[in-house]
Amino acid sequence: MYKSFRIAIALQNRQSIRHNLFKPKNHMWVEITALNQIPESDILKVKVEETSLILNRQGANVTCYRNACTHLEYPIDMGRVSDGIITCPFHKYRYKLDTGKCLNAPSDSLESYPVKIEGEIVFVEIGS
Numbered sequence: 001m002y003k004s005f006r007i008a009i010a011l012q013n014r015q016s017i018r019h020n021l022f023k024p025k026n027h028m029w030v031e032i033t034a035l036n037q038i039p040e041s042d043i044l045k046v047k048v049e050e051t052s053l054i055l056n057r058q059g060a061n062v063t064c065y066r067n068a069c070t071h072l073e074y075p076i077d078m079g080r081v082s083d084g085i086i087t088c089p090f091h092k093y094r095y096k097l098d099t100g101k102c103l104n105a106p107s108d109s110l111e112s113y114p115v116k117i118e119g120e121i122v123f124v125e126i127g128s
Ligand code: FES
Pocket: 069, 070, 071, 072, 073, 074, 088, 089, 090, 091, 092, 093
């Protein structure tokens, strides 16, 4: 009787560790939209709780970034998109939408979020 009690505690602890490894605390996948709702070679602005995001789709490849320029943190969703590059409407910083890299300041990148697609649904991993 005593032995089986100890095993139960050990199993509970192992499950708890696995849970923390595969599902980090305060991170979760959020269903955003259907893949075909993201305009091809353009951006879609979405808001998840207090976080403003932009999603870009090039074919079946979707990227997601925080809607904030690295220069002064102004939103970039009103920027012009052309040839896979978004240009910030304020001071013209340019970013590659497939990588988030800034072409004006190569050490800077838009803050990116992991994306997964299940069927036709796009999910973004949001953490705090
Ligand atoms: S805020 Fe985007 S370039 Fe200045």
